[in-house]
Amino acid sequence: MKGVVLMLAGLLVGVAIGALAFSFASKKALPDASPSPAAAPMASEQQVAKSGPAEKPAEVDESKWKELPGFIGPLRPVKAPADNPTTDEKIELGRMLYFDPRLSGNGALSCASCHNPGLGWSDGLAKGIGFQHGELPRSSPTVLNAAYYKSQFWDGREPTLEMQAKGPMTAAKEMNSTAEKVTAVVNSIPKYKEMLTKIYGEANFESVAKAIAAFERIVVDQDSPFDRYVRGDENAIGESAKRGLDIFTVKGKCTSCHNGPNFSDDKFHNIGVGDADRGRIEITKKDEDLKAFRTPTLRNIALTAPYMHDGSQKTLRETIEHYERIPKEKEKHPNLSALMLDFTLTEQEKQDLEAFLHTLTGDKRDPRINVIPDLPPVAPAK
């Protein structure tokens, strides 16, 4: 019960933010893929599956954007896979499923329990709490902008959101259901059965995962003070944050890994966090992946403390100090990434870097992600 209250409170905050953001959303042009002649940043002729009225990519002249190291800058629209283009119907359906605890083994946990809109689409915990209050081995990452990753999970074990969504539903420690049970549940709820069948031709575990993934593809933001600054609004971020941007890209060498529009190189590095968790090596069996984890996005980082795969860093300040400390004690960390380079910051520089990280919180979201869905009833017993 407590969980539900928390979740709803979170949602209300989310709705308020959403409403605020929406009032100026229409004026903001979304970045698109128009080529700029020189020094073109990453873009492509992205086929954005059009899904509704909210996100109309307008013509944008990227050549006027600031060119920053590592091509950090505004995100382009999310690309949906060819076999699951995003549509309004899928979003409506996926949203209900995302919030529906009936997909779990004990009817108590939904995706939103651990990826709560009011808690930055994460849970505010060092390690997630799963089935029957058991602690999970890793921290729950935010779902916000997860659509931009080339692989999902801290160890990158699933390539797509479609594949990812199946994991928690059947993981014993998480929602602890089975493919068969999920299929039975959605077939017992007439609205799910009807919508899944209409959209995907079948109401089963597979199509549930696809619908949730379609919803997650609008759980993104493409506008933060930092993005507006890159697009030319000099006043979008303060002087301290501007100095922090310089520290991020130059002295702190953060763009060695947190690069590109989503602040992630989508690669795996051992940065000296945690003890027992062996990370990606469990997937690839390659020595170079010992304790390597996927570089997470830094977008919305102010919303998602505590940090790292084990939630071991409580604040951004601690995280920054981690990067200062670890290269100086290399010998304690076998297989430490060669990109963990030594630097030392002054107190002022740390404050500036923190100020910069705070400008990465998006404040324009698709209003459709802030709607609390009414969950459809099960069919009356015959």
Added chain:
Amino acid sequence: MIRASVVPTVLILLAGCGGADKSLPPAGATKPASSAPAPQQAAAAKPAEAAKPVPYPKDQGTAVVAGKITFTGKGEPEWSQPIDMSTHQDCAKLHGDKKVNEERLVVGANGELANVLVFVSQGAERYTFQPAKEPVALNQTGCRYEPHVFGVMVDQPIKITNSDATVHSIHAWPKKNADFNFTQAKQGQVDEKSFDTAELPVPIRCDVHPWMQCYAAVFEHPWFAVTKADGSFEIGGLVPGPYTLTFWHEKLGQQTQTFEASAGQKAQLSIVFAGK
């Protein structure tokens, strides 16, 4: 992905459609093979638009175009000012007291403009070419890329070397090709990469050293060159006929020039990029 079998198809197609579509970027760029019809159909469907390309007749490739590019005026100071490497002692110590300048605009004493990419943007679609096998070299030395601008054919290997006693993380940011990004932590490390689609420009940057950047340009044909320190360029092996050359500079933009190539002759062009 199944490169070997796809390549020849792409080449034919390119040459078939490249000339007809004026909206295409000038790099001899093309639509991805997957969205285009099979070559036979393409040829059959639009016979009037472009003559079917023929394999490049090497023995007729006797014409040459050469020239010199100059720059008048001024660029932005940050395009050529000394690089501050103080935050990266690994690089600073490689240079001692010597300053290394930005290479976004490299101009000689008499305006000779280096690092201009010169390439045939119309005329190559008449032929199909074999991808070059000899690798193009890209060296990381003194925390700079050498060369700063280079052309490469589709599927031609790019041999990437770290000559520095420090770590580099080379990151290509294409729009049409698959990107690549890998770390070279050891001095002397060599890796090979390639691009499978024509594209200009492909920025390449070092994730560790923010000033390190260079550009690749990927072509379906071998008719490209980059101006040297004296502003000169030369492209040989042309089959007689009309051509358009495009001159691309990372900061100054691009311009084009048409010319007629004649058997056994060298056409001379001189081009001026005007600054502010």
